Amino acid sequence: MTADLNRMTHVTGFGLVTGADSYLYRPTSEDEVADIIELARKSGRQVTLRGAGRSYGDANIGSETILLDISRMNQILHFDSAQGTIDCQAGVTLEQIWRHVIEDGYWPPVVSGTMFPTLAGALGMNLHGKNAFQAGPIGNFVLEYDVVFPNGTRRTLNQNSPLFSKIISSAGLLGVITRVKLKLKKIQSGDLRVLPISVPNWQAQFAAFEEFNDQADYMVSWIDCFARGEKAGRGLFHTAWYLDDDTDAPLSLRPEHQDLPDTILGRFPKSTVWRYLKKLNNRPGMRFTNWGKYLSAKLLGNGKPHPQSLVGFSFLLDYVPGWRKAYLPGGFIQIQTFVPKEHAPRVFAEQLHLQQEAKLESFLGVMKRHIPDQFLFSHGVDGYSLALDFKVTKSNKERVWQLAHAINDLVLAAGGKFYLAKDSTLRPEDFKQSLGDEAFAEYARLKLELDPDAILTSDLAKRLLLDPRSVG
Ligand SMILES: Cc1cc2nc3c(=O)[nH]c(=O)nc-3n(C[C@H](O)[C@H](O)[C@H](O)COP(=O)(O)OP(=O)(O)OC[C@H]3O[C@@H](n4cnc5c(N)ncnc54)[C@H](O)[C@@H]3O)c2cc1C
Structure with a gap:
């Protein structure tokens, strides 16, 4: 029994930096899933699991493996x-x-x-x-x-x-x-009440999250990663609440009320917008875009609550289909680090400083507040996360990885965590340290018990030595 060569397909992580050739199988039932595992065992291959391929790095790709796509x-x-x-x-x-x-x-x-x-x-x-x-x-x-x-x-x-x-x-x-x-x-309404607050620096960012922590249903903040000195950390904080007094609820709960518009600013077809973004997708263009976003957030609607559909608020990035193509040909990586609250102000400020020193500012920065959880590869902390998108080119790739390692070192020293959905740059020892010895030993024990032949793998698993076959 061998994997069918005709199924050989090239797939990439969402950031388009990583890709792999694998044998694509798309089962429709649990029995077919079991058959694919069996095929792998008999043909001496490994299996990589894939959903919609939205993880940014190499978690959903596996070189020369059978790709079990669940979609x-x-x-x-x-x-x-x-x-x-x-x-x-x-x-x-x-x-x-x-x-x-x-x-x-x-x-x-x-x-x-x-x-x-x-x-x-x-x-x-x-x-x-x-x-x-x-x-x-x-x-x-x-x-x-x-x-x-x-x-x-x-x-x-x-x-x-x-x-x-x-x-x-x-x-x-x-x-x-x-x-x-x-x-x-x-929910009682398809709309949220959304409050945007323009924040001038890191201190105001953290103060906003603290202020709304006990009363908000949602919180998120955008960071202008180009702003320096006293303006470092400036951005736009959003908090939102479910509505329970919406007289238009029957309308707002309709799917068509939620649908994102086909045009941006009422004019540009969404499907073409990435082409305009591509022209701006360089350091000067993004410095300007971030500055413009901060300025407009400060001058328009600042501090004024407004209704917004759940889809519009939740899935902002889906407004522009294919936006990742603006990063081609090299693609991009996202790094999202999670830092305990007592260290987050210093660690985030240092992360920003490192990017600016390296002239590799993230084109998009997003901050959230988190709590701990009990899951095995948990990325939850009683603290904050900062997600950063870095454009990758042939000429900057090595420096981007050096920067990422420096950022990861800061996070580790502060007792922070990483999120594998957003990872491309961790070294095995980084992930192991962030996970802790106990959780790592638990993973190794479960892997042996549930997957004794190490059938399940991915390029991420090989990179982080989570696949026993890659340990040597
Ligand atoms: C624009 C954008 C915004 C995002 N925003 C957020 C966010 O706000 N919060 C957040 O947490 N994440 C966010 N993500 C990341 C995304 O939610 C995760 O990467 C998620 O796992 C993607 O799901 P997927 O179906 O695409 O899975 P994939 O990326 O294809 O796979 C994810 C992981 O699940 C495993 N897997 C796949 N199928 C199975 C299976 N049947 N059984 C067991 N494991 C399986 C894969 O091996 C892989 O390790 C964002 C991603 C994008 C592109």
């Missing part, structure tokens, strides 16, 4: 509008879920900045949203899920199962999630 397992199996639960095959996306449930007054309990991830990928990474400071990651809202283990067993895990919090977050390295039952959030 055709996309059936919503049951929606219980009385209990507020939804049962889905694991390839169902966040977009499918909100479209299915919103008219009955429900919303996914946690969403990422894009609506395209599958539930499998969402659980694989245990994604967080702009409500991370009170809701934690999506795993907190999973009621049960089915998983096929490479050792040949199949299980349904619920919150009482010891394995429940281990498979969620484990980056597709311990088992294949095939079905997920999720608790939904009850």
Whole structure:
């Protein structure tokens, strides 16, 4: 038995920097998933799991492996509008879920900045949203899920199962999630009340998060990574609340009210916008864009609450389809680091300073507030995260990696954590240290028990020595 050569496909991480050739298989049932694992075992190959391919780096690609793409397992199996639960095959996306449930007054309990991830990928990474400071990651809202283990067993895990919090977050390295039952959030309106606050520096950023921590439903802030000195850390903080007094609720809960507009500024077809972005996608262009964004945020609507659709607020990055192409030909990486609250002001300021010294400022900076959680590869801390996008070119790649290592060192020294969905640059010892000896030993024990032949892997797993076959 061998993997079919005709299935050889090139796939990339979302940032387009990393790519791999693999044998693409797209099962439609749990039995087919088990067959693919068996095929891998018999043909001596390994398997890489992939959802919608929205992880930025190399977590969803595997060179010369069988790529098990879950996206055709996309059936919503049951929606219980009385209990507020939804049962889905694991390839169902966040977009499918909100479209299915919103008219009955429900919303996914946690969403990422894009609506395209599958539930499998969402659980694989245990994604967080702009409500991370009170809701934690999506795993907190999973009621049960089915998983096929490479050792040949199949299980349904619920919150009482010891394995429940281990498979969620484990980056597709311990088992294949095939079905997920999720608790939904009850909402009274399809709109949020959104309050934008222009913030002049780091101190004001952290003060804004502290001020709204106990009263907001969502918080997120944009950082202008080009601003220096006293202006360093300036940006635009957003907080938002669910509405419970919306007289237009029946309208706002319709999917068509949520749909993002086809044009930007009422004029430019969305599908062409990345071409304009590409022209600005260089250091001077982005310095100007960030400055313009800060200025307009300060002068327009600052401090004035306004209604905004849940989709518009949650999935801002989906406004511009194909925006990542603006980073071609080299692509980009994202680094999101998580730092305990007592160290975050200093560590974030130093991260910014390092970028500016290296003349490699992030074109987009985003800050969020988080809480700790109990999942195996947890990225949760009682603190803050800073996500940074770096353009990669042939000539700057080495320097970008040096900068990333310096940033990662700062985070490690402060007891911080990393998020594998956003990682391309960690060294094995960095991830191991951030995880801690106990969690790392637990992972190694589970890998041996659930995947004794090390069938599940990825290029990330090989880079971070999480694949026993790559340890030597
Ligand atoms: C524009 C943008 C904004 C984003 N915003 C956020 C955000 O706000 N918060 C956040 O947390 N993340 C965010 N992300 C990251 C994204 O949510 C995660 O990378 C998520 O895992 C992507 O899901 P996916 O279906 O694309 O999975 P993939 O990226 O394809 O895979 C993710 C992981 O899941 C594993 N996996 C895939 N299928 C299975 C399976 N069946 N069983 C077990 N494991 C499996 C893969 O091996 C991989 O390790 C963002 C990404 C983008 C592109």
